Amino acid sequence: CLDAYSHGDVPFEQLVEELQPERNQSYTPLFQVMFALQYAEAEKTGESWELSGLKVSRLATNNATSQFDLTLWMRETESGLTGRWEYNTDLFDAETISRIAVHFQNLLEAIVASPEERVAFLPLMAEEERHQLLLEWNNTRSQYPENYCFHQLFEKQVERTPDAIAVVFEEEQLTYRELNLRANQLAHYLQSLGVGAEVLVGICVERSLSMIVGLLGILKTGGAYLPLDPDYPPERLAYILSDSQTTILITTKELAIQLPSLPELVVCLDSDWESISTNSTTNASLPVRPDSLAYVIYTSGSTGKPKGVQICHQSLVNFLCSMRTIPGLSDTDAILAVTTISFDIAALEIYLPLIVGAKVILASREEATDGKRLLSKLELSGATAMQATPATWRMLLASGWQGSPQLKILCGGEALSKQLAVQLLGKCSSLWNLYGPTEATVWSTVCSVNASDLIESHENVSLSIGSPISNTQIYILDKYLQPVPIGVSGELHIGGMGLARGYFKRPELTAQKFIPNPFSDELGSRLYKTGDLARYLPDGNIEFIGRIDNQVKIRGFRIELGEIEATLAQHPEVHEAVVIVGQDISGDKRLVAYIVPEAEEELAGSVLRGFLKSKLPSYMVPGAFVFLETIPLTPNGKVNRPALPAPDGDNLSFAASLIPPRNAVELQLSQIWSEVLNVSPVGVTNNFFDLGGHSLLAVRLMARIERQFGIHLPLTTLFTEPTIESQANLLSAQGNFRSSSPLVPIQHSGDLPPLFCVHPIGGNVLCYAELARHLGNNQPFYGLQSLGLSDEKEPLTEIESMAAIYIEALQEIQANGPYYLGGWSMGGVVAWEMARQLLSLGQEVALVALIDSYTPIAASSQVEQIDEATLANSLAADLGGLFGTQLPISAQNIQQLKPEEPLQNILAAAKRRNLLPPEVGIEQMCRLFQVFKANRIALANYQPQPYSGRVALFCASSPEDDRGWSSLVTGELETYVIPGDHYGTMQQSHVRVLAQKLEACLN
Structure with a gap:
C-alpha cells in the first residue's frame, strides 16, 4: 500500500490505458466513488494569494458534469475540515446527498466521541431520524377484536345478514345461514371423531362449496386445517401428511382413491354427508382461544423438503380487520376468489368477505388458471374486487381483458412493475400493491398505487410496497440488527400481531428466523427475518429490492431454488444442477435449470421435466432446461450465475443437436417459428409441440405461413409434419401434398392396437393432441377429420356416410379388427355408427369410447329448423367453449344482421379475445362454418340404433346422466366420471385424468 504513494502522480487516464479494464458506457472504469483529501490549499482560504511572484485568484464555475458517480472533496482550513459533494x-x-452528508457528519462525530466503539455500532442517524424509523413510522396500533377467533366473527355476521348470499360456485350458492348450518353439522361430526383445539385436520378437496364448508367446519371445532392441493404430486402430499402427523383428513370419495396414503380417519364430504347432515346445526361452544392454531401451510424449503408454517387465530383476525379498513371491503362487495387454499393469500379471498357480509364468488380451478375463462368469469360475475399475483393479471391482459371500472384490484405475491401497473390502473376503480410472507400472516404492508407514483418511478422498477398494516412493525436492519438510514438497503424484519407461532417441528429453524425484538420492551416480542432486501423512502413508504438468499417468488408461490436443485440431483443421470429465475418475452418470470449430465450421452429436457412433475408442484418445474459441460464458477469457487448462458428454448439439448436452416424456405420458417413460439434459435428438426406449441399457437403459425408463402397448410399437417424441415418440403412441393383421406396420424409409433378418434362438431382433431400425448408413445393415435375442412371437398351431411368413409380410411391402416374407436362430443356419435357398420361387415370392435357424448334427439331438431342465425350463434358458442370463454354473440343480434355479417362479427370477436390470430381471414371462417353446418345437419337427421358391443362412457362431472345411451346399449356399458365440464374435459388441466381412465379401458 505504501509503495503506491510513490506513483501518486500517475494520471488517471494513463492508469486506465495501462490496465485496460472492461469498458461500459454506464459507469467509469476502475472505480465509481472517489474520496479526495487536499492539503495544498490549507492556508489559502482567501479570494486570492501569490505563488513565487504569481498572483492567483478564484474564479467561480458551474460544474455541468460529474466525472464519477459520487465524489467527496475534503480539504483542511484554518477552522477545520470542509467538504464538497x-x-x-x-x-x-x-435530498439524498443532503442525507448522506448528515450521516457522514454524524459518523465523524461518533468516532470522536466513542473511539473505542466497533465500527458496526457507530450511529449514522441522528436521534430524530432513528425515532422516525423505529417509532413514528411503526405507530400502527389499532383496536381489533383480540378476544375473538375468526369463526366467531363469521357467526356474528351470520346473525346480522343471515339471508345474504355468502358464497357462489358455478350454478350453486349458499346464504350466510345455510353456510353456517352446514359448517356446524360438519364441526359437530368432527368433534365426535375427537377433533378439538390444536388438532390438525387435513383438507384435500377440489374448489367447490364443500371446500368452504370444510374449512369453516374445521375452524369451528377449535382445530386447525392443513390445506392439501389435489394437484400436488403424490410424493409431496405423502410427505406433508407424514411430516405434519395428521390423523384425520377431509376429502371426497374420488380424491381419496387417488391419494398416495391416508391417515387413520378419512371424512368424505360427498359420500359421508348423509351421516354428517344428521348432526346439530347449532354453533359449537368450545374453549378455543385467540392464540389457538388456525392453520398450517407448507412452503418450499431449501433442504429439498417443504416446511409447515403455523398461524394462530389472533394473527388471522388482526390481518382481516386491518384489510377490512385498508384496502377496504364492505357488505356491498363481491370478491372473485381465484387462489388455491394451499397458498396463504386465499385467506383474504375467503375469510374477509365472510366477516363483512360480502359475497365470495369462487372460481373453479379451470377458470382460475385459464386466461380466457377467467376473463369471462370476471365479466359475467359482477365481481367488485379480485386479488391475484402479477402473473395472473398479465394472463388476463394477454387474454384481451378490457377492464372493469367497478373492480378493486389487489396485487401481491411478487413484485409489481410499473409497466404492469400502468396497464392495470386505467382498467379498475383502484389498484393496491401488497407485500408479506406466509410467516407474517398473508400481507404485512399495503400501498395504494396512484398515477403520480407511475410518473415518478423508473420504467421497470418495482413500485413501493407501502407501509405496515395495523399492529405491525417493519424494521430495515443491517446484519448487526442496527437500523439503516432512509434510502439505505437492509434486510426487512417484521414484528407485531401477524407473526406465526413458528415452523412445525423445526425449533432450530424457528429460533433462526424468529428472533427477539431489540426495539420492544414487550415480553416475548419477536421479529421475523424475511430475507428480503428493502429500504425506507423519505415519505415513510418502503421499496422492495429483492432477495438476499436463494429464495424467489413466481406467480405468488414462494420457491426455494435449492429444493428444485436437490430434487434434480436425485436423478441418476444428473451430475450437477443449478436453477435460476429468468424472464420470458412477455415479462413473466420463469425457472431455468442448468444441467451437467452424468454421462456424455444427451439427456432430454422432457425426461427431467417428467421426473420433476412426479415430485414437485407444477409451479416448481422449470420452463427451460439448458445443458452444459460445466457450471461456470467465480474465482472463489461459487456458481457464477451471471455467466450462465441465456436459454435458447423451452426444451433444449446440447447446441450440437440444433440443426440450423439450410435453405431460404427453412430460414423463413425458422423466423416465423421463433416469433410464434418465443423461442430462439429453433432447429429445423425440433418438434413444434415439444417447443411448447398448442392448438392456438398452431392456428397462428399456419396463418403466418400462409401470409408469408401464399400457400395454405392444413392444421393437421402439424401432426404429420411437426418440424421446420418437413414443412419446408411441403411448401416446396407448391401445395401438391394434400391428401384426400380424412385420417390424421397424431401419434404414429407404438406396439399397441391403434385408437381412432372422430372429430367433434367443429370438424377438427387438434383437440386430441394433449390426449394422445398423455396416452404415451406406445399408443398409436389417429384422428378422423371432417372432409372440406382443409380441402375443397363438400362436407358430408349424414352420419352414416361419414362412418362409411371413415371406415375405409382406417382400414388403410388396420385392415381387420379388433378396432378401438372413440370420439368426443359428436365424435362419439359417429364412432357409434362406425362400430355398428363394422359389426355388420363381420369385423370385431373391442371398444367404443364416448367422451361426454350425447345421443342426438332427431325428433326435436328437423333440418328446416336449423336456420343460419342459429348455426352462427352455435358456432360462436363452440369456438368460445373450446378456449374456455364466451364470445359476445347472441342469436337475437345475429338475426338483425345482413347475411354476410354474422361470420364477420364472429371472426372479429374471436380476434378481440385472442382466440384467433389477426392473420385468419373470412375465407377460413366460411370453410369452418360450412363444416360446422354440415355436421349439425348430420346430427339432427341421425337416429342411432342399438349396439351390442362394449361401450365406455366418460361423463364430465355428472355421472347420474347417461346421456341417453343406456337404452341403446344391449351389451356392456361402463361409466366413468372425469373432471371438468364438457369443454374442460379435453383441456390440459383435466385431460390427464381422462387419459388414465381411457388407458385402463384400452388395456
Whole structure:
C-alpha cells in the first residue's frame, strides 16, 4: 500500500490505458466513488494569494458534469475540515446527498466521541431520524377484536345478514345461514371423531362449496386445517401428511382413491354427508382461544423438503380487520376468489368477505388458471374486487381483458412493475400493491398505487410496497440488527400481531428466523427475518429490492431454488444442477435449470421435466432446461450465475443437436417459428409441440405461413409434419401434398392396437393432441377429420356416410379388427355408427369410447329448423367453449344482421379475445362454418340404433346422466366420471385424468 504513494502522480487516464479494464458506457472504469483529501490549499482560504511572484485568484464555475458517480472533496482550513459533494444527478437527487452528508457528519462525530466503539455500532442517524424509523413510522396500533377467533366473527355476521348470499360456485350458492348450518353439522361430526383445539385436520378437496364448508367446519371445532392441493404430486402430499402427523383428513370419495396414503380417519364430504347432515346445526361452544392454531401451510424449503408454517387465530383476525379498513371491503362487495387454499393469500379471498357480509364468488380451478375463462368469469360475475399475483393479471391482459371500472384490484405475491401497473390502473376503480410472507400472516404492508407514483418511478422498477398494516412493525436492519438510514438497503424484519407461532417441528429453524425484538420492551416480542432486501423512502413508504438468499417468488408461490436443485440431483443421470429465475418475452418470470449430465450421452429436457412433475408442484418445474459441460464458477469457487448462458428454448439439448436452416424456405420458417413460439434459435428438426406449441399457437403459425408463402397448410399437417424441415418440403412441393383421406396420424409409433378418434362438431382433431400425448408413445393415435375442412371437398351431411368413409380410411391402416374407436362430443356419435357398420361387415370392435357424448334427439331438431342465425350463434358458442370463454354473440343480434355479417362479427370477436390470430381471414371462417353446418345437419337427421358391443362412457362431472345411451346399449356399458365440464374435459388441466381412465379401458 505504501509503495503506491510513490506513483501518486500517475494520471488517471494513463492508469486506465495501462490496465485496460472492461469498458461500459454506464459507469467509469476502475472505480465509481472517489474520496479526495487536499492539503495544498490549507492556508489559502482567501479570494486570492501569490505563488513565487504569481498572483492567483478564484474564479467561480458551474460544474455541468460529474466525472464519477459520487465524489467527496475534503480539504483542511484554518477552522477545520470542509467538504464538497459532487454527484451524478441521474443517480442521486439533492435530498439524498443532503442525507448522506448528515450521516457522514454524524459518523465523524461518533468516532470522536466513542473511539473505542466497533465500527458496526457507530450511529449514522441522528436521534430524530432513528425515532422516525423505529417509532413514528411503526405507530400502527389499532383496536381489533383480540378476544375473538375468526369463526366467531363469521357467526356474528351470520346473525346480522343471515339471508345474504355468502358464497357462489358455478350454478350453486349458499346464504350466510345455510353456510353456517352446514359448517356446524360438519364441526359437530368432527368433534365426535375427537377433533378439538390444536388438532390438525387435513383438507384435500377440489374448489367447490364443500371446500368452504370444510374449512369453516374445521375452524369451528377449535382445530386447525392443513390445506392439501389435489394437484400436488403424490410424493409431496405423502410427505406433508407424514411430516405434519395428521390423523384425520377431509376429502371426497374420488380424491381419496387417488391419494398416495391416508391417515387413520378419512371424512368424505360427498359420500359421508348423509351421516354428517344428521348432526346439530347449532354453533359449537368450545374453549378455543385467540392464540389457538388456525392453520398450517407448507412452503418450499431449501433442504429439498417443504416446511409447515403455523398461524394462530389472533394473527388471522388482526390481518382481516386491518384489510377490512385498508384496502377496504364492505357488505356491498363481491370478491372473485381465484387462489388455491394451499397458498396463504386465499385467506383474504375467503375469510374477509365472510366477516363483512360480502359475497365470495369462487372460481373453479379451470377458470382460475385459464386466461380466457377467467376473463369471462370476471365479466359475467359482477365481481367488485379480485386479488391475484402479477402473473395472473398479465394472463388476463394477454387474454384481451378490457377492464372493469367497478373492480378493486389487489396485487401481491411478487413484485409489481410499473409497466404492469400502468396497464392495470386505467382498467379498475383502484389498484393496491401488497407485500408479506406466509410467516407474517398473508400481507404485512399495503400501498395504494396512484398515477403520480407511475410518473415518478423508473420504467421497470418495482413500485413501493407501502407501509405496515395495523399492529405491525417493519424494521430495515443491517446484519448487526442496527437500523439503516432512509434510502439505505437492509434486510426487512417484521414484528407485531401477524407473526406465526413458528415452523412445525423445526425449533432450530424457528429460533433462526424468529428472533427477539431489540426495539420492544414487550415480553416475548419477536421479529421475523424475511430475507428480503428493502429500504425506507423519505415519505415513510418502503421499496422492495429483492432477495438476499436463494429464495424467489413466481406467480405468488414462494420457491426455494435449492429444493428444485436437490430434487434434480436425485436423478441418476444428473451430475450437477443449478436453477435460476429468468424472464420470458412477455415479462413473466420463469425457472431455468442448468444441467451437467452424468454421462456424455444427451439427456432430454422432457425426461427431467417428467421426473420433476412426479415430485414437485407444477409451479416448481422449470420452463427451460439448458445443458452444459460445466457450471461456470467465480474465482472463489461459487456458481457464477451471471455467466450462465441465456436459454435458447423451452426444451433444449446440447447446441450440437440444433440443426440450423439450410435453405431460404427453412430460414423463413425458422423466423416465423421463433416469433410464434418465443423461442430462439429453433432447429429445423425440433418438434413444434415439444417447443411448447398448442392448438392456438398452431392456428397462428399456419396463418403466418400462409401470409408469408401464399400457400395454405392444413392444421393437421402439424401432426404429420411437426418440424421446420418437413414443412419446408411441403411448401416446396407448391401445395401438391394434400391428401384426400380424412385420417390424421397424431401419434404414429407404438406396439399397441391403434385408437381412432372422430372429430367433434367443429370438424377438427387438434383437440386430441394433449390426449394422445398423455396416452404415451406406445399408443398409436389417429384422428378422423371432417372432409372440406382443409380441402375443397363438400362436407358430408349424414352420419352414416361419414362412418362409411371413415371406415375405409382406417382400414388403410388396420385392415381387420379388433378396432378401438372413440370420439368426443359428436365424435362419439359417429364412432357409434362406425362400430355398428363394422359389426355388420363381420369385423370385431373391442371398444367404443364416448367422451361426454350425447345421443342426438332427431325428433326435436328437423333440418328446416336449423336456420343460419342459429348455426352462427352455435358456432360462436363452440369456438368460445373450446378456449374456455364466451364470445359476445347472441342469436337475437345475429338475426338483425345482413347475411354476410354474422361470420364477420364472429371472426372479429374471436380476434378481440385472442382466440384467433389477426392473420385468419373470412375465407377460413366460411370453410369452418360450412363444416360446422354440415355436421349439425348430420346430427339432427341421425337416429342411432342399438349396439351390442362394449361401450365406455366418460361423463364430465355428472355421472347420474347417461346421456341417453343406456337404452341403446344391449351389451356392456361402463361409466366413468372425469373432471371438468364438457369443454374442460379435453383441456390440459383435466385431460390427464381422462387419459388414465381411457388407458385402463384400452388395456
